Amino acid sequence: MQHPVSKQIAYGVQTRVMVYALSKKLEIVLKALNVLIRCDASIQIGLGHVTRCLVLANELKAKGHNVYFAQKDYELGIQKVTEQGFHYFLPPMPFNYHQWITSLAAQLSVNIFIGxxxxxxxxxxxxxxxxxNILTVAIDEPSDYRKACDLCFYPPHAQLSKLDWSGFTGEIKQGLEYVLLRPEFYSKNVLNPAKKTYRDILVMMGGTDPMRLTLPIINKLLMVHNIKIHTIISQDHPDRLTIINTDTKVYYGVSNMCNFLKTINYAVISFGVTAYELIALGIPATHILLNSDHKTASQYFYKQKLAMPLHINNIKENPTIIEPTLNINRYGIEQCLIVKKILKEARNAV
Structure with missing residues (x-):
């Protein structure tokens, strides 16, 4: 028979062990994680990768985590990251990609790497x-490094079966809930649907428009009567003044894209994240396809009558850039689950 004092001591030890275990678990839950994001933006690359990574970064920062960017020396990408208060790190010279990322991860005690x-x-x-023990994440990534990542996230249009997944042991998540949009586009924040008459037309070939497509598309649209043309284009774009002289309304540095797009009835865009922002608001679009990847991606929208694809080489020959039979309802995108999934897996790894 156990002595009462021994029993009390044993109970006390057991209680202290449980309290310690709970405190360690709480410490892990409350710990600020260090996140390193690798992305770039330039006139050639465009803004899409940095834009969606900043959505990730701001959500992680709001939850109390430390976020850093590893970037190449491209002025545009650095500008976008610093504007939102994040630190960035450039590669030392001579450039060694592997050494740069691994050394930076060690220097910052990184818990999560996002590519x-x-x-x-x-x-x-x-x-x-x-x-x-760093959680590795790939965002909408066709490159080979995804095959070594723990988590891979993809939008619905990605044709994953066409990629080589040999040796992959991680987890793939695909769907509308894994599309990175700015917070104002999620359905709980969208207060009113778009108008259904095609009067206000947006032309947006990316913020940088390196192929100078905006002007020829606007010239094509000028043949359509009773419409107003709007465009978002950089202040130093070589065609900006010519576009202004066409009586097109020109914008730069739109602070709330969701509110801006609510004034638009139809959009002509180069394929990118804007395609999902438009369906979140119920705005039909023509996708200008710049490459084979864009063609594949746009098929998801075309099959559901959400958008009309138009190859860059067919702009001049096409009788109209606007497709009047598209009249979509707003897709309610509830929220993006990427950060929630990343943090869950990172906590398990700590």
Whole structure:
């Protein structure tokens, strides 16, 4: 028979062990994690990768985590990141991609690495990060390094079966709930649907429009009567003054894209994240396809009568850029689940 005092001591030890275990678990839950995001923006690359990574970064920051960017020396990307108060790190010279990322991860005690870049990031770099117990994440990534990542997130249009997944042991998440939009586009924040008459037309070939497509598309639309043409284009774009002289309303640095798009009835865009912002608001569109990836991606929208695809080489020959039979309802995109999933997996790894 156990002595009462021994029983009390045993109970006390057991209680202290449970309290310690709970306190350690709470410490993990409350711990601020260090996140390193690898992405770029330039006139050639465009703004899409940095824009969606900033959505991720701001959500992580709002939850109390530390977010850093690893960027190449492209002025546009650096500008966008610093405007929102994030620190960035440039690669030392001579450039060694693997050494740059692994050394930076060690320097910052990184817990999570997020890649949204298509510039030769190697599988061995991801494997080295994983050996240091760093959660590795790829965003809408066709590059080979995804095959070594723990988590891969994709929008609905991605044709994953066409990619080589040999050796992949991670987890893939695909769907509208894994599309990174600015917070104002999620259905709980969208207060009114778009208008259904095609009077206000937006032309947006990306913020930088490196192929100078905005002006020829506007010239084509000028043949259509009773419409107002709007465009968002950089202040130093070589065609900006010519576009202004066409009586097009020109914008730059739109602070709330959701509110701006609510004034638009139809959009002509180069394919990108804007395609999802438009369906979130119920705005039909023509997708200008710049490459084979855009053609594949746009098929998801075309099959559901959400948009009309138009290849860049067919702009001059096409009788009209606007497709009048598109009249979609707003898709309610409730929220993006990427951050929730990342943090859950990172907590398990800590």
């Amino acid at each position: 949204d870049v298509r510039d030769g990031l190697a599988i061995k770099t991801i494997e080295s990060l994983k050996q240091e």
